[in-house]
Amino acid sequence: MDKKEINKRIVSIWTDLVESGMKLKNKRFNKDRRDIMRFYSGDHSFIYDEAEAAGWAKSESWAQMTINLTFEMIEVFGPILYQNNPIRTITSRGKDPVKHALSRVMEAYLNYTPNELGLKIEAREAINDALISGLGMLWTSYDRDTGLVGSTFESVENMVFDPDAKRFKDMWWVARRRVEPVWVVERLFPETAKGIKGNKTSYMGKSLNLGANEKHTEKSVSQDLVVYYEVYSKMGVGV
Incomplete structure (x- = not known):
């Protein structure tokens, strides 16, 4: 089996694993x-629409009032659960002046990034x-725009x-769904993504296409986005 076939086999295995993980996540969350x-x-009218469709309530005889307790819960508990940005303190071991200076620089950097990266x-x-x-997920990574390392929000929909794991600590792998323009993917992975084709169309792509075509059809829209998954595995890539 040559290298190309081996890579295809690895991709096939991970595709199957990711699909299994997606099914379980959809069920859980x-x-x-x-x-x-x-x-x-959303619009709460669906409550009355469903009741009317069931035959036990008619919309014209009901005062269609709702109290958004979900919104209230999030707005009340959200600020309480948020912790203030941490104040990091770094102390060097020993009395080496160089290490002491480095610890001060690192401390300043770590206390700078929370405010700079929001x-x-x-x-x-x-x-x-x-x-x-x-x-709720915070993803710690390198920020391409600022060159800093920080934590950013990542929706559970993308994780x-x-x-096979019962608890997070027992997981052998996690994957992160990414959606990037084709040119960004080619720049991130120059050796393997050259000539890659998109599998999703951006709103900008649709708008540009509408300007060039009088009639908008699926065939006339170019797919300028790539949906892919970053896999972080404890057991290696080749499973």
Whole structure:
């Protein structure tokens, strides 16, 4: 089996694992998330529409009033659950002046990034997602724009977890769904993504296409986005 066939086999295995993880995640989080979002930020008329369709309530005889308790819960508990940005203190071991100076620089850097990268806003979004979905995520990574390392909010919708693990600490792998323009993917992975084709169309792509074509059809729209998964595995890539 040559290298190309081996790579295809590895991709096939991980595709199957990610699909299994997606099914389990949808069962655990997505259904409840969709239902709660209907109350949190949607039109509540569906409550009366469903009651009328069931035959036990007619809309014209009801005062269609709703109290958004979901929104109230998130707005009340969200600020309480948020912790102030941490103040990091680094103390060097020993009396080496060089190490002492380095610790001061590192301390200044670590206390600079939370404000520069908006940790307060990112953490609040993660808390909201935790209250809505049952899971809130902050993803620590390198920021391409600023060159800093920080934590940003990542929706549970974009996360895939090892379906065989009962607890997070027991997971052998996790995956993160990413959506990037084709040119960004080619720049990130120059050796393997050259000539890659998109599998999703951005709103900008649709708008540009509408300007060039009088009639908008699926065939006339170019797919300029790539949906892919970053896999972080404790057991290696080749499983």
